[in-house]
Amino acid sequence: MQPALKTTSIKQKTTQVLGISLEDARISKSYLSVAFIALLLGGLLGLLQGLNRAGVLQLPPWLNYYQVLTAHGILLVVVLSAFFTIGYFYAGLSHTLGGLLPKVRKMAWIGFWMKIFGFVLVVIPILRNEASVMYTFYPPMAASPMFYFGLVFIVLGVWMLSFGAFTQVANWRRNHKGEHLPILAFFATGVFVLLVGATAFVAVEVIFMIIPWTLGWVDGINVLLARTLFWAFGHTAVNIWYLTAVSAWYVVVPKIIGGTRWNDLLTRMVVIPLVIMNITGGFHHQIIDPGISESIKYMHVFMSLAIGFPSLMTAYAMFRVFERTARAKGGKGLVGWYKKMPWGDVRFLAPFIAMVAFIPAGAGGIVQSTNQLDQVVHNTMWVVGHFHLTLGMSVVMTFFGISYWLVPYLSKRVLTPAMNRLGVIQTVIWTIGMVIMAISMHIVGLFGSPRRTSFTTYGDFAEKLGWNPYMALVGIGATLLLLAVILQVYAVFNLMFFAPKGTTEFPIAEEEAGAEKTPYWTERWGIWVVLMLLVVSMAYVLPIVDMILNAPPGSPPFKTW
Amino acid sequence: MNQFLFGLVLLIGLMLPPVARLMESVMIIHMHMQMPMLVIAGFFMAHLFLQRYPQFFNKYNQNGVPGILLFTIIMAYWLLPRTMDEALTIETVEIFKFVSLPFLAGVPLRDSWRRLSKTWKNNVITLFTVVFLGMGWLYIQSNDQLCNNYLVIDQVILGWGFITMAICMVIYLIYIFAVDPSQYE
Numbered sequence: 031m032q033p034a035l036k037t038t039s040i041k042q043k044t045t046q047v048l049g050i051s052l053e054d055a056r057i058s059k060s061y062l063s064v065a066f067i068a069l070l071l072g073g074l075l076g077l078l079q080g081l082n083r084a085g086v087l088q089l090p091p092w093l094n095y096y097q098v099l100t101a102h103g104i105l106l107v108v109v110l111s112a113f114f115t116i117g118y119f120y121a122g123l124s125h126t127l128g129g130l131l132p133k134v135r136k137m138a139w140i141g142f143w144m145k146i147f148g149f150v151l152v153v154i155p156i157l158r159n160e161a162s163v164m165y166t167f168y169p170p171m172a173a174s175p176m177f178y179f180g181l182v183f184i185v186l187g188v189w190m191l192s193f194g195a196f197t198q199v200a201n202w203r204r205n206h207k208g209e210h211l212p213i214l215a216f217f218a219t220g221v222f223v224l225l226v227g228a229t230a231f232v233a234v235e236v237i238f239m240i241i242p243w244t245l246g247w248v249d250g251i252n253v254l255l256a257r258t259l260f261w262a263f264g265h266t267a268v269n270i271w272y273l274t275a276v277s278a279w280y281v282v283v284p285k286i287i288g289g290t291r292w293n294d295l296l297t298r299m300v301v302i303p304l305v306i307m308n309i310t311g312g313f314h315h316q317i318i319d320p321g322i323s324e325s326i327k328y329m330h331v332f333m334s335l336a337i338g339f340p341s342l343m344t345a346y347a348m349f350r351v352f353e354r355t356a357r358a359k360g361g362k363g364l365v366g367w368y369k370k371m372p373w374g375d376v377r378f379l380a381p382f383i384a385m386v387a388f389i390p391a392g393a394g395g396i397v398q399s400t401n402q403l404d405q406v407v408h409n410t411m412w413v414v415g416h417f418h419l420t421l422g423m424s425v426v427m428t429f430f431g432i433s434y435w436l437v438p439y440l441s442k443r444v445l446t447p448a449m450n451r452l453g454v455i456q457t458v459i460w461t462i463g464m465v466i467m468a469i470s471m472h473i474v475g476l477f478g479s480p481r482r483t484s485f486t487t488y489g490d491f492a493e494k495l496g497w498n499p500y501m502a503l504v505g506i507g508a509t510l511l512l513l514a515v516i517l518q519v520y521a522v523f524n525l526m527f528f529a530p531k532g533t534t535e536f537p538i539a540e541e542e543a544g545a546e547k548t549p550y551w552t553e554r555w556g557i558w559v560v561l562m563l564l565v566v567s568m569a570y571v572l573p574i575v576d577m578i579l580n581a582p583p584g585s586p587p588f589k590t591w
Numbered sequence: 592m593n594q595f596l597f598g599l600v601l602l603i604g605l606m607l608p609p610v611a612r613l614m615e616s617v618m619i620i621h622m623h624m625q626m627p628m629l630v631i632a633g634f635f636m637a638h639l640f641l642q643r644y645p646q647f648f649n650k651y652n653q654n655g656v657p658g659i660l661l662f663t664i665i666m667a668y669w670l671l672p673r674t675m676d677e678a679l680t681i682e683t684v685e686i687f688k689f690v691s692l693p694f695l696a697g698v699p700l701r702d703s704w705r706r707l708s709k710t711w712k713n714n715v716i717t718l719f720t721v722v723f724l725g726m727g728w729l730y731i732q733s734n735d736q737l738c739n740n741y742l743v744i745d746q747v748i749l750g751w752g753f754i755t756m757a758i759c760m761v762i763y764l765i766y767i768f769a770v771d772p773s774q775y776e
């Protein structure tokens with residue numbers, strides 16, 4: 031095996047010196063293009079929703095609020111996030127593992143077209159108002175079967191990409207015996223393991239429950255079981271996007287500020303428990319669902335808060351890295367060191383604001399995991415405010431920050447100072463818009479304004495009219511956000527096709543000098559996967575068997591819109 | 592010492608009456624969470640015993656087989672529906688549970704696991720896989736109430752718990768047989 035080892039390490043060197051190969055770059059560029067087109071469309075729909083709820087825009091009958099909302103949810107939380115995650119990690123695998131293998135490239139393309147095909151199948155019924163079921167598609171609301179077939183292809187595409195990533199990683203490890211997987215590839219492995227685990231649940235829901243039911247092969251569907259399977263997926267998906275953002279916080283941001291990474295072992299110890307314990311968190315979306323006993327819900331709060339622990343560790347780690355780097359550059363004082371941070375660099379500013387947003391976002395998440403508090407905010411605009419903080423700020427702003435170096439890296443161009451300035455302006459507008467929108471959503475949610483509800487004055491009922499000023503603020507936030515979306519999408523396509531040629535580095539921070547060697551057991555992915563399966567089966571067997579054996583008669587399909 | 596304390600705190604936590612009652616109120620949690628956690632508590636506490644009395648373990652558990660045999664007997668005992676029932680109704684049996692699982696299963700497991708050869712380890716896992724499949728089948732298909740304290744639906748749930756655990760062990764065994772670590776490490 032000696033020669034093979036040599037060739038790959040030479041290949042690894044060449045990719046690091048010459049930059050990414052054109053074929054690998056094309057894969058990631060395609061994924062990122064789809065992601066940012068989805069952002070543009072989704073943002074536009076978001077503006078329509080914001081203006082509708084502000085009471086200034088009446089949507090026409092051929093494009094009703096729930097159609098728009100379904101498309102907005104799917105475009106942003108499924109398409110944008112998944113395509114960005116895949117484009118980013120495939121670029122990362124190519125960069126850190128010495129270029130993608132030809133067969134992995136082929137798998138990436140097959141996966142790409144399966145996802146696109148599935149997506150087209152999903153969009154057609156939405157446009158025809160035959161699938162206004164929101165992105166959660168809860169039964170007994172039933173969309174046209176085409177919508178669900180589309181979902182199946184999207185899942186198959188995800189599996190193709192995950193197995194592509196595993197193939198790449200396994201090949202690298204075979205050629206680098208006893209070495210640790212480079213940290214970004216380690217994150218990627220965790221993310222793809224979770225993607226397979228999460229989508230397995232939704233695949234069962236769609237293939238074995240919903241499709242036979244919408245085709246009329248069976249009369250009824252077990253609503254509670256379907257919701258449970260959905261949230262095992264939905265919750266994990268969102269956490270995957272978060273883990274993707276976190277990977278950039280640990281690996282990329284320290285390099286951009288000129289520092290070193292946080293402890294390697296502890297970084298890997300953030301990834302491993304997040305992979306093992308994540309899926310079971312799905313139950314915290316069902317705190318108000320009837321049919322799940324209190325003691326089960328209580329135990330699941332434990333599991334949810336257990337995932338909070340690695341997040342707290344992340345907050346600590348990040349601030350430690352910042353402070354250490356700033357002090358090394360001569361920063362002084364208890365808090366005075368913050369002046370040494372590169373505030374004018376969008377590649378730092380955007381992910382930094384993303385991290386700060388996670389503080390209120392995480393606090394809100396703990397509120398929602400608490401049974402009594404969730405009774406107040408469940409299904410209100412509060413929740414919408416919450417996930418625009420977590421996704422719309424923590425995750426997406428990190429993705430934006432990444433795009434300002436990843437896109438030029440892929441297109442072999444550079445980020446000019448002018449484009450950087452545009453990025454900073456974009457970041458500021460997005461931040462202001464999202465903060466206005468999220469805060470007013472949280473407040474009006476506390477007053478009881480429901481989510482997923484087109485504008486209404488409730489027959490001019492006085493108390494409900496009091497919600498309107500906050501809804502007007504949502505509209506204002508939405509307008510600012512669309513402006514920021516346009517700037518962001520412009521920046522991405524400019525960097526992809528028009529910016530000056532040159533070389534851009536893939537920023538990966540080194541370990542701290544004199545760091546201890548990470549023990550090898552962190553690499554035993556087979557064990558982590560078996561542990562994940564064990565935790566999942568311990569958590570799900572009881573409620574699911576109970577839901578099946580004590581099920582009420584199944585529900586027929588309904589079209590509520 | 593740290594490990595011993597962790598195990599001890601875990602054991603005491605599990606023995607607190609409200610915690611014990613909550614866990615024992617659900618059959619599957621009683622068997623698949625409380626009992627394994629008791630074993631885990633013993634596993635951690637074993638750290639101290641192995642340090643203090645190495646000669647004892649060297650003498651009586653030279654190749655690890657006696658220890659794993661003791662572990663297996665204790666585990667098999669607690670797999671019986673009858674013993675679970677008695678733990679809830681007879682106080683001494685409950686105490687025996689809190690003593691036997693950590694000290695007669697957890698401690699020997701830790702000492703034996705490092706001594707056993709690979710084949711032995713895989714055989715032990717295979718044995719438990721088969722036993723779990725059998726127990727799962729027993730609990731799922733039995734229409735009679737096997738415990739006074741738990742309903743038939745609880746039994747069925749526990750049965751599926753055994754089956755899913757067995758599936759996880761099968762996946763682990765496949766992983767062990769299919770993946771040759773010398774190719775990667």
Ligand code: HEM
Pocket residue numbers: 072073074076077079080083099100102103106107110111164165166414417418421422426480481482483484504507508509511512515
């Ligand atoms: C252009 C910026 C954005 C604006 C103006 C916006 C606005 C809105 C509004 C007004 C709602 C509807 C609330 C309701 O009636 O329940 C909503 C829902 C939602 N948004 Fe956004 N949003 C934006 C960006 C994002 C981003 C970046 C994401 C995620 C990555 C996202 C994910 C969602 C999701 C998942 C829903 C819930 C859909 C549902 O209830 O089915 N949004 N958004």
Ligand SMILES: [Cu+2]
Pocket residue numbers: 264265266268311312314315
């Ligand atoms: Cu969640």
